Amino acid sequence: MRTETEVLIAGAGPAGLVLACELARRGVAHVLLERDAEPFAGSRGKGLQPRSLEVLEDLGVLERVLALGGPYPPIRMEVDGEVAFSGYMDEPREATADVPYPNGWMVPQWRTGSILRERLAELGGAVVPDAALVSFAQDGAGVTAVVREAGEEREIRAKYLVGTDGGRSTVRKGLGVTFLGETREEERMLIGDVRARGLDHDVWSIFQSKARPFPVALCPLAGTDTFQVFLPVPPGAPIPELSLAVFQEAVDAAAGAGRIELTELVWSSVFRPNIRMAERFRVDRVFLAGDAAHVHSPAGGQGLNTGVQDAYNLGWKLAAVLQGGDTGLLDTYEAERLPVAANVLGLSTALHEKVREGAADALRRDDPELQQLVLGYPGSPLTVERRAAPAEAHAGDRAPDAIGKADGASVRLFPLIHTGSPVLLAFGGGARRVAEAVAPALTVAVGSPAFEDVDGTAHTAYGVAEGRDTLFVLRPDGYIGLATDTPEEAETSAYLTRLTAH
Numbered sequence: 001m002r003t004e005t006e007v008l009i010a011g012a013g014p015a016g017l018v019l020a021c022e023l024a025r026r027g028v029a030h031v032l033l034e035r036d037a038e039p040f041a042g043s044r045g046k047g048l049q050p051r052s053l054e055v056l057e058d059l060g061v062l063e064r065v066l067a068l069g070g071p072y073p074p075i076r077m078e079v080d081g082e083v084a085f086s087g088y089m090d091e092p093r094e095a096t097a098d099v100p101y102p103n104g105w106m107v108p109q110w111r112t113g114s115i116l117r118e119r120l121a122e123l124g125g126a127v128v129p130d131a132a133l134v135s136f137a138q139d140g141a142g143v144t145a146v147v148r149e150a151g152e153e154r155e156i157r158a159k160y161l162v163g164t165d166g167g168r169s170t171v172r173k174g175l176g177v178t179f180l181g182e183t184r185e186e187e188r189m190l191i192g193d194v195r196a197r198g199l200d201h202d203v204w205s206i207f208q209s210k211a212r213p214f215p216v217a218l219c220p221l222a223g224t225d226t227f228q229v230f231l232p233v234p235p236g237a238p239i240p241e242l243s244l245a246v247f248q249e250a251v252d253a254a255a256g257a258g259r260i261e262l263t264e265l266v267w268s269s270v271f272r273p274n275i276r277m278a279e280r281f282r283v284d285r286v287f288l289a290g291d292a293a294h295v296h297s298p299a300g301g302q303g304l305n306t307g308v309q310d311a312y313n314l315g316w317k318l319a320a321v322l323q324g325g326d327t328g329l330l331d332t333y334e335a336e337r338l339p340v341a342a343n344v345l346g347l348s349t350a351l352h353e354k355v356r357e358g359a360a361d362a363l364r365r366d367d368p369e370l371q372q373l374v375l376g377y378p379g380s381p382l383t384v385e386r387r388a389a390p391a392e393a394h395a396g397d398r399a400p401d402a403i404g405k406a407d408g409a410s411v412r413l414f415p416l417i418h419t420g421s422p423v424l425l426a427f428g429g430g431a432r433r434v435a436e437a438v439a440p441a442l443t444v445a446v447g448s449p450a451f452e453d454v455d456g457t458a459h460t461a462y463g464v465a466e467g468r469d470t471l472f473v474l475r476p477d478g479y480i481g482l483a484t485d486t487p488e489e490a491e492t493s494a495y496l497t498r499l500t501a502h
């Protein structure tokens with residue numbers, strides 16, 4: 001049996017699910033394969049960064065994510081029985097007009113997965129379970145893949161294949177793309193989700209001993225009655241069996257016997273820090289995204305978030321090209337995401353080393369880059385900055401939010417500019433005339449009844465002086481593509497053509 005589709009996605013982790021949602025919302029036919037018969041059950045990537053929350057809002061799931069998760073708790077760290085640190089990794093911040101979600105949000109990965117699956121179903125898509133991509137071959141017109149579904153092999157023919165199949169990616173190996181970097185075999189850890197008695201659910205408890213390189217940490221998982229436990233395995237020691245008794249023994253050794261009782265091991269796994277990046281994120285009609293393209297230390301909570309951003313970057317581009325846009329748009333995926341992944345890898349590795357070395361600031365997570373709001377695409381071929389001396393919000397940056405008024409009620413800018421399509425955001429009458437002449441349906445005019453900038457938050461966030469004509473062409477993924485204070489119809493129209501089907 002042979003199935004035909006537009007996009008074949010291998011792997012229904014967070015990256016694959018976000019990509020499938022992005023394609024489904026744009027009506028692009030796709031098949032999302034998942035090797036496992038059951039959804040992933042572990043807490044693993046539990047930290048959603050502020051930029052991911054904005055993406056999840058655009059995907060229509062933020063309310064569920066907020067309702068089912070919670071803020072990061074403060075940390076209490078004991079070193080050999082003495083409290084050595086008590087406080088937050090990153091002090092909670094107040095929301096502002098331009099950054100509505102300034103803090104990380106904790107949701108266990110299994111739950112993020114189930115929310116995204118639910119959303120995909122609402123958008124008319126589905127995961128094909130127990131269906132592993134086995135091999136593939138590509139030609140000038142598409143990719144033919146062999147899939148083993150419920151024990152039977154079948155063929156799927158697609159125009160494009162995306163490997164979101166995790167760190168051991170079959171797609172990456174099939175492409176022969178090198179996974180540059182290292183695996184820290186000597187820094188293995190057991191990770192488990194447990195239920196426990198005698199442990200405060202409002203505090204992330206960490207127990208360290210000067211004699212051990214990595215601490216034993218028990219993080220309460222927001223929205224659940226479980227804790228995520230990390231146990232270091234000493235270098236050279238055999239990996240113990242993944243049992244409740246082994247976790248209990250290690251917690252007793254670190255925290256003191258009789259203090260904490262683990263009552264159930266819900267999920268567990270062995271973890272080796274991998275610090276690697278694929279040399280290429282695309283070979284012709286095949287793309288890599290998420291852990292298939294880059295794997296990180298969990299320090300800094302970047303892996304899942306970076307995969308979500310990969311998928312969010314690729315989805316609209318695939319849709320535009322499949323619906324008639326220029327194929328050159330697809331070249332910008334690697335050009336934009338590879339430098340971001342390299343940067344994130346550097347950040348998370350630096351934090352990992354601090355934890356390993358027991359540095360005084362090892363638990364601080366206040367580097368703004370970790371929130372992924374300041375990561376952008378300044379060097380992208382899609383980025384066009386025409387202003388001589390832009391202040392805030394350069395082309396290539398994330399398009400910020402703002403708060404204005406419509407019909408006397410408070411409104412945010414994000415719902416107007418996160419539509420799944422490009423947006424012409426116009427400040428001033430001249431820019432508005434150009435935008436409306438080019439694409440009235442895509443125009444959002446600051447100062448119009450739909451968004452009166454009564455407190456000037458949009459002007460401030462976008463660095464536009466009152467009364468100055470400025471036009472921003474925003475990409476479907478919420479980044480500023482073109483920024484100009486001399487807006488012209490011909491340039492705006494030509495630029496828009498680069499982003500869309502035509």
Ligand SMILES: Cc1cc2nc3c(=O)[nH]c(=O)nc-3n(C[C@H](O)[C@H](O)[C@H](O)COP(=O)(O)OP(=O)(O)OC[C@H]3O[C@@H](n4cnc5c(N)ncnc54)[C@H](O)[C@@H]3O)c2cc1C
Pocket residue numbers: 010011012013014015016033034035036040044045046047048109131132133134164165166167169170191271289290291292298300301302303304305306307
């Ligand atoms: C201990 C730990 C803590 C972490 N904490 C954080 C954190 O706080 N924040 C954060 O952002 N990240 C964190 N991460 C990283 C995060 O878990 C990963 O980056 C994330 O799961 C990657 O998502 P993905 O969709 O790319 O891949 P995966 O989640 O690995 O999903 C890949 C999917 O592909 C499937 N698959 C594999 N092969 C095939 C095939 N041949 N055919 C079909 N399907 C296939 C797999 O079954 C799997 O479901 C942590 C990781 C660990 C280990």
